[in-house]
Amino acid sequence: MEAKQMQLQNFFIFIIDCICILISYILACYIRFGNMWGGYNKTIVLVRLVILFFSITIIYFISNPNRRFFQRQTKQEFISVLKNTLLLGAIVTMVAFLMQDAQDYSRLVYLYFCCINFFMSYISHLLYKRYMINIYSKGIGARNILVLTTIDRAEVICENIKENNSWNINIKGLILVDENTLSEISGIPVVSGYSNMMEYVKKNVVDEIFIHLSSQIKLPIKNIIKELETMGIIVNLFINVFEMEISSQRELEKIGNYYAVSFAPRIRSFKQIFFKRVIDIVGSIVGLVITAVVTVFLAPVLLIESPGPLFFSQVRVGKNGRRFRIYKFRSMYMDAEKRKEELMSQNEMEGLMFKMENDPRVTKVGRFIRKTSIDELPQFWNILKGEMSLVGTRPPTEEEFLQYEGYHKRRLSTTPGLTGLWQVSGRSNTKNFEEIVAMDIEYIDNWSLKEDIFILFKTIGVVLKGKGAS
Numbered sequence: 001m002e003a004k005q006m007q008l009q010n011f012f013i014f015i016i017d018c019i020c021i022l023i024s025y026i027l028a029c030y031i032r033f034g035n036m037w038g039g040y041n042k043t044i045v046l047v048r049l050v051i052l053f054f055s056i057t058i059i060y061f062i063s064n065p066n067r068r069f070f071q072r073q074t075k076q077e078f079i080s081v082l083k084n085t086l087l088l089g090a091i092v093t094m095v096a097f098l099m100q101d102a103q104d105y106s107r108l109v110y111l112y113f114c115c116i117n118f119f120m121s122y123i124s125h126l127l128y129k130r131y132m133i134n135i136y137s138k139g140i141g142a143r144n145i146l147v148l149t150t151i152d153r154a155e156v157i158c159e160n161i162k163e164n165n166s167w168n169i170n171i172k173g174l175i176l177v178d179e180n181t182l183s184e185i186s187g188i189p190v191v192s193g194y195s196n197m198m199e200y201v202k203k204n205v206v207d208e209i210f211i212h213l214s215s216q217i218k219l220p221i222k223n224i225i226k227e228l229e230t231m232g233i234i235v236n237l238f239i240n241v242f243e244m245e246i247s248s249q250r251e252l253e254k255i256g257n258y259y260a261v262s263f264a265p266r267i268r269s270f271k272q273i274f275f276k277r278v279i280d281i282v283g284s285i286v287g288l289v290i291t292a293v294v295t296v297f298l299a300p301v302l303l304i305e306s307p308g309p310l311f312f313s314q315v316r317v318g319k320n321g322r323r324f325r326i327y328k329f330r331s332m333y334m335d336a337e338k339r340k341e342e343l344m345s346q347n348e349m350e351g352l353m354f355k356m357e358n359d360p361r362v363t364k365v366g367r368f369i370r371k372t373s374i375d376e377l378p379q380f381w382n383i384l385k386g387e388m389s390l391v392g393t394r395p396p397t398e399e400e401f402l403q404y405e406g407y408h409k410r411r412l413s414t415t416p417g418l419t420g421l422w423q424v425s426g427r428s429n430t431k432n433f434e435e436i437v438a439m440d441i442e443y444i445d446n447w448s449l450k451e452d453i454f455i456l457f458k459t460i461g462v463v464l465k466g467k468g469a470s
Helices: 002-035 042-063 074-098 109-140 151-163 197-203 220-229 270-305 338-345 366-370 379-384 407-413 433-443 447-465
Strands: 141-151 169-176 188-193 210-212 235-237 249-255 259-264 309-316 322-330 388-393 417-419
Touching: 002 042, 002 109, 042 074, 042 270, 074 109, 141 151, 141 188, 141 197, 151 169, 188 197, 210 220, 220 235, 270 366, 270 379, 270 388, 270 447, 322 379, 379 417, 388 447, 407 433, 417 447
Parallel strands: 141 169, 141 210, 169 188, 210 235, 388 417
Antiparallel strands: 249 259, 309 322
């Protein structure tokens, strides 16, 4: 229920922001040129408005600007709207530059638009918030909730709901299972005990009941829910499993007709997964174009030094143990795999990886393309297919994977990447496998789209400085 309300809330604020953008652009054109078209072709103006609407949509998907909207104070709202306005301006500028439309923009229209849109958005947010909290929440749209709990939990529950309250939740009162003489707790009235709860619900305005009880309290919960259902009352049952001392994030899932609580180290939202995949697809297409150009120049010199296939492929282990075939420009002689056994005693890595600084199996051209990371370019094909991502953890060989301990597999709980945290952290030359695992887990636990973009830019710097893998 709350998730649907949050989606509705975000949608209304999004519509308000879009209206502010439209009005701001029209006013900016009027102030500068005296008419809403600003001396431009109508089609161009409509295209620019579409760009503005597209930009605010991108901002909503990436940064979720309405997070804790109703809990934000005036100053916090000011800062939030300012950030959105600056980000909107940056995206529009970038799109205009890419479309070669920037030279046709009136700088004053652009300046007026940003200023007007900031003040309109800020004021409309404050007015909307005041209306929803002070007026609408007290009327038809309010969710009047009773909390069924025990004395020892009541205060914590009330404070938690108040702190994280949305505009439409109105705690009408507490129903305590324990015998007590209290009239209120944390400013919320105690309206009933368990014995006369149904009588109170029948005679008062109640939309929902939130049941928050320890598993030690033996009440006929099934019968309570059924009786409340007959009155048309929504029942929200606290799931005791959420009290378990497990650090994982939790989420309610439906498997078949069964509801289950999912425990995971990191639960990613749909929009995060969506945008990561969009970035991967766009990046892989650009990367494949670059790969095609490089292939034309690289193929002759590579094949002259070492006749054989231009590309090297090998089975690697991806997300949660999925096998896939990875592709690279061949940087070793044809008998490289056979010679690996002979060189195992010279392995410079501590743990379940093989690495040699001056590997004799690598050709002269191969040494160059490894140092510049050119050998990795064909993996853009793996990224386009969804087997890999631009940023992630490096996929191990099957031989390495079969030696993993249980905690090692956690580094495979995300899609493997072309680059990653440990490659750009200044510790890419580490010779300790456990250190690599620790950095991979750090990446997984703290993952965000911003972190991925940061790693991508840092990777470019690392490659340009010639610090790629050797």
